Amino acid sequence: MTGIPAQQLIDFTYIFAAIGFILALKWLSSPVSAMRGVLIGEIASGVAVIATLFDPQVIQYKWILIALIIGAGVGVPLGMVKMTAVPQRTALSHAFGALSAALIGIAEYYVAAPNVPKFEMGEIGLEVIIGSLTFTGSLIAAGKLQEILPQRPITYRGQNFVSLTVLAAAIALMVTLVLHPEYTQLFPAMVGVALVFGIMLVTPIGGADMPTVISLLNSYAGFSAALLGFVLNSKVLVVAGALDGASGFILSVIMCKAMNRSFTNVLFGGFGQIHVSATGVKEERAVRSATPEEAAAILSAANKVVIVPGYGMAVAQAQHKVRELYDYLTKHGIDVKFAIHPVAGRMPGHMNVLLAEADIPYDKLIDMDDINGEFPQTDVALIIGANDVTNPAARTDQSSPIFGMPILDVDKARTVMVIKRSMAAGFAGIDNPLYYMDKTLMLFGDAKNFVGSIVRELTSGGGHGG
Amino acid sequence: MPADFISSLFVFILAAFLGFEVIKRVSPLLHTPLMSLTNALDAIVVVAAIIIAGRHESRLSVILGLIAVAASFSNMVGGFLITDRMLHMFKSGKAKKQ
Numbered sequence: 167m168t169g170i171p172a173q174q175l176i177d178f179t180y181i182f183a184a185i186g187f188i189l190a191l192k193w194l195s196s197p198v199s200a201m202r203g204v205l206i207g208e209i210a211s212g213v214a215v216i217a218t219l220f221d222p223q224v225i226q227y228k229w230i231l232i233a234l235i236i237g238a239g240v241g242v243p244l245g246m247v248k249m250t251a252v253p254q255r256t257a258l259s260h261a262f263g264a265l266s267a268a269l270i271g272i273a274e275y276y277v278a279a280p281n282v283p284k285f286e287m288g289e290i291g292l293e294v295i296i297g298s299l300t301f302t303g304s305l306i307a308a309g310k311l312q313e314i315l316p317q318r319p320i321t322y323r324g325q326n327f328v329s330l331t332v333l334a335a336a337i338a339l340m341v342t343l344v345l346h347p348e349y350t351q352l353f354p355a356m357v358g359v360a361l362v363f364g365i366m367l368v369t370p371i372g373g374a375d376m377p378t379v380i381s382l383l384n385s386y387a388g389f390s391a392a393l394l395g396f397v398l399n400s401k402v403l404v405v406a407g408a409l410d411g412a413s414g415f416i417l418s419v420i421m422c423k424a425m426n427r428s429f430t431n432v433l434f435g436g437f438g439q440i441h442v443s444a445t446g447v448k449e450e451r452a453v454r455s456a457t458p459e460e461a462a463a464i465l466s467a468a469n470k471v472v473i474v475p476g477y478g479m480a481v482a483q484a485q486h487k488v489r490e491l492y493d494y495l496t497k498h499g500i501d502v503k504f505a506i507h508p509v510a511g512r513m514p515g516h517m518n519v520l521l522a523e524a525d526i527p528y529d530k531l532i533d534m535d536d537i538n539g540e541f542p543q544t545d546v547a548l549i550i551g552a553n554d555v556t557n558p559a560a561r562t563d564q565s566s567p568i569f570g571m572p573i574l575d576v577d578k579a580r581t582v583m584v585i586k587r588s589m590a591a592g593f594a595g596i597d598n599p600l601y602y603m604d605k606t607l608m609l610f611g612d613a614k615n616f617v618g619s620i621v622r623e624l625t626s627g628g629g630h631g632g
Numbered sequence: 633m634p635a636d637f638i639s640s641l642f643v644f645i646l647a648a649f650l651g652f653e654v655i656k657r658v659s660p661l662l663h664t665p666l667m668s669l670t671n672a673l674d675a676i677v678v679v680a681a682i683i684i685a686g687r688h689e690s691r692l693s694v695i696l697g698l699i700a701v702a703a704s705f706s707n708m709v710g711g712f713l714i715t716d717r718m719l720h721m722f723k724s725g726k727a728k729k730q
Contacts, residue, residue: 187673188650194666195657197722207673208712218679224686233698237705245713259671259707266700270680273696277689285634384667391677392644398680399636405647410674412651515663519718527725533660
C-alpha cells in the first residue's frame with residue numbers, strides 16, 4: 167500500500183468505528199436489541215485496531231503485538247469476573263483507560279519538548295492532569311470496592327481546602343509550562359501532583375456513595391480520552407471520549423438526583439461529608455422480630471410481594487436464594503416484583519445485574535418511579551439488605567440528613583419485613599423509623615441464610631408439595 | 633487557535649450532544665452494561681497508543697506507548713467480554729418459561 171490511500175482507508179475505518187459506537191449505545195436502549203449493540207461495537211473497534219496496524223507510521227510490530235497479547239491476557243480474566251465483583255472491575259477499567267490516555271499524552275509531550283507551542287501545551291497539560299487524577303482516583307475506588315481499603319469515608323478537618331490547594335498547584339504548574347515551555351522539569355511535578363490529587367479526591371468517599379463516584383470517574387476517563395483526541399487531532403478518540411464522558415455524566419446526574427445531592431456538591435468531591443452529623447438521637451425502642459417460620463407463613467398468605475434488594479444482598483451473595491424464593495412464590499400464584507432504587511448497591515444498575523445473573527426475568531425488576539405506586543396494594547414488602555433507600559424519614563423528617571432523598575415507599579405496604587444482621591444504623595448513620603412501625607417485622611440474620619430458611623420452611627411445611 | 637482545535641471541538645460537541653440523546657434512552661435496567669460498554673468503546677485509544685509505540689521516536693515514547701497499548705487493549709477485550717456476559721443474563725419472563 168502506498169502512503170496516502172492507506173491513510174485515507176484508515177480514516178474511513180475510523181468513521182465506520184464512530185458510527186458503530188453510536189449504534190452500539192442506541193441499541194442498548196432495550197435488552198432485546200442490546201446484544202446487537204455489543205456486536206457492532208466489537209466489529210467497529212476490531213476493524214479500527216486492525217486498520218491502525220497497517221498505518222505507514224507504524225514501523226515496528228513485534229513489541230506492539232506482544233503488548234496486545236499482554237492486554238488480552240489481562241482483559242480476558244477481567245472480563246470473566248463474577249457478577250458480584252463487577253463494581254471493582256469497572257473501577258479498575260476506568261483506571262486502565264485513564265492510565266493509557268495519560269501515558270500517551272506524556273509520550274507526546276516528551277517527543278515535542280521543549281518546543282511545545284502554547285496551545286498544544288495547554289491541551290496536553292489538561293489531558294494529562296485529568297488522566298492522572300482519574301487513574302489514581304479509580305485505583306482507590308477499586309481498592310475500596312474490593313475491600314482492600316476501608317469502605318468508610320476517611321476525612322479530616324480542612325480536607326476540601328487541602329485537596330483544592332493540591333488541584334490548584336497542578337493547574338499552576340500547567341499554566342507555568344504554557345508560559346515557559348523550557349521548564350521541562352515542571353512536567354513530571356505536574357503529573358505527580360495530579361496523581362496525588364486523584365488519591366485525595368476519592369479517599370474521603372464512603373462505600374454507599376460509590377455509585378456516584380464510579381459514574382464521575384467514568385465521565386473523567388471519557389473526557390480525558392476526548393482531550394487526547396484534541397491533542398492528537400484524532401476525531402475517533404474525540405467521538406469515543408465524548409460518548410463515554412456523556413454517559414458517565416448522565417449516570418452521575420441520575421445518581422445525584424437519587425441521593426438528593428446537588429451537582430456542584432458532587433463535582434467538588436464533597437461526598438460522604440454530610441453523613442457525619444446524625445448519630446446522636448437514639449433511644450432504645452421496641453421492635454418486633456419474627457422467625458423464618460412466621461415469615462414463611464406471612465409470605466405464603468400474600469397475593470402480592472415486592473422484594474427490595476440492597477447492598478446487603480450482594481455482600482451476603484443471597485441472590486440465588488432469593489431466586490428460589492421467587493420461584494416458589496410465583497409457582498404458587500403470588501405476584502412477586504423487585505423494587506430497584508437507582509443507588510442500591512455499589513454502582514448504577516448493580517442490583518439488576520445480580521438478579522439477572524440469578525435468572526430472575528428482567529421484566530420483574532422495576533424502577534423506583536414505576537414501583538412506588540404499587541406499594542399500597544402490596545401485601546408484603548420484603549427488604550433484603552437495604553436501609554437508607556427505604557427510610558421514610560427522607561419524606562417526613564426535615565431534620566434528617568437524608569430529607570428530600572427519593573425513597574422506595576415500602577412503609578405503605580400492608581406488612582414490611584426487613585432482613586438485617588442487627589439493629590446497627592445504615593451507612594448514613596441514621597436511625598430508620600421504618601423498623602419501629604407496628605406493621606414491621608425484623609428478621610435478624612444473614613440474608614442468604616435467612617432467605618434459605620424461609621425457602622426451606624415453605625417447601626417442607628406449609629407448601630403445596632413443591 | 634489552531635484550525636484542528638476548532639474542527640475537533642465541532643466533532644466533540646456534536647458527539648456529546650448525540651451521546652446525551654442516545655444514552656438518555658438506555659433503560660436503568662442496563663446501566664451496569666452501559667458503563668462497561670462505554671468503557672470498551674473508550675478503549676479505542678489503543679489506536680493512538682499503537683501509533684505512538686510504532687513510530688519509534690524515542691525509547692521513552694515507545695515504552696509509554698506499549699504500556700498504553702496493553703492497558704487500553706485489556707479494557708477493550710475485557711469490556712466487551714463482560715458486557716456480552718451480562719447481557720446474556722437478562723432474560724424476559726416469557727423467554728424464561730419452559
